[in-house]
Amino acid sequence: MTAAIEVMRHHRSIRKFTEQALSDEQREAIMASAQAASSSSFLQASTVIRVTDPELRTKVMALCGNQAYIGSAAEFWVFCADFHRHLQWVPEAKTGFAEQLLIGAIDTALMGQNALTAAESLGLGGVFIGAVRNQPFELCDLLALPKGVIPLFGLCLGYPDQDPELKPRLPTSLMFCENRYPARVDEEQMQRYDEQVQEYYRTRTGGNKDMSWTGQIGETLAKEARPFMLEFLHRQGFCLR
Ligand SMILES: Cc1cc2nc3c(=O)[nH]c(=O)nc-3n(C[C@H](O)[C@H](O)[C@H](O)COP(=O)(O)O)c2cc1C
Known part of the structure; x- marks a missing residue:
């Protein structure tokens, strides 16, 4: 590198x-x-x-x-x-x-x-x-x-x-695709990523923030x-x- x-x-x-x-x-x-x-x-x-x-x-x-x-x-x-x-x-x-x-x-x-x-x-x-x-x-x-x-x-x-700590990003395969937009989201990958983000926040905030990525975007995009x-x-x- x-x-x-x-x-x-x-x-x-x-x-x-x-x-x-x-x-x-x-x-x-x-x-x-x-x-x-x-x-x-x-x-x-x-x-x-x-x-x-x-x-x-x-x-x-x-x-x-x-x-x-x-x-x-x-x-x-x-x-x-x-x-x-x-x-x-x-x-x-x-x-x-x-x-x-x-x-x-x-x-x-x-x-x-x-x-x-x-x-x-x-x-x-x-x-x-x-x-x-x-x-x-x-x-x-x-x-x-x-x-x-x-x-x-x-x-x-x-x-x-x-x-x-580094903040975990979405799996590369979700953000980069080939030739055309994917027909549907890979739910299993999303689920794993949600857990990863939740763990990141728990560790970073000593348990004060317990939020998944979809939870966070749900809040942000609610209004x-x-x-x-x-x-x-x-x-x-x-x-x-
Ligand atoms: C355009 C833009 C605006 C942002 N505004 C704020 C802000 O007002 N306050 C803040 O604490 N962080 C802000 N951020 C930082 C993001 O929260 C941060 O980049 C994101 O959570 C990812 O974390 P990382 O940069 O540590 O990897 C902003 C980031 C971008 C790209």
Whole structure:
């Protein structure tokens, strides 16, 4: 196996950090790795806001469900899809298409994953923060995000102060198939995976959480998440047509 594969296969989210800061060299290497990600039609439809002002960080944390590691991580970056830049350089550009939301989200996600993998390869750790979409109107005001820009996810980075277990993924044969979509789910495999996830949570939480994977997705998908999202996208000039 290569060193890159080793790093990727040992990913787990880190939510507890030491106080040690990243060096400029580390930060620049992570940024360069993020920027090296592929980009749809070379649109480079992303902007990353590094939140360094402690007061601002506290306010951002409050908008993101007060997740403590947003405040304690050495770095907190907000990854945004960005078509504002294109409109500034080429004012006649046509934007607002649903497809462009996908382009912005995909480009930015690829950057984010490159950033985290680069950080992990340096012995650092991190966790993505989808909660930047909890109160997106307020976050836009706080970070001065103009029309054409939407926050997609945050990324906490720092030196790990914990060593969590790897979280078991679905069996590869369920997530990868050949030539066509499988006619039905392999129930036996699902059952085994449910047990594996339940065991993982039991061990990780000392018995406090006793949830299978299907139990978890049942809870998560029982209701609409962030019901204001379409209105927010429209206000920011996304998904208008
Ligand atoms: C887009 C995205 C948003 C996420 N948002 C949060 C978050 O707000 N808070 C958090 O603690 N973890 C968050 N996570 C981390 C996931 O919970 C985690 O990746 C998943 O449970 C798998 O665990 P692992 O990363 O340790 O393998 C997010 C992950 C992704 C990809």
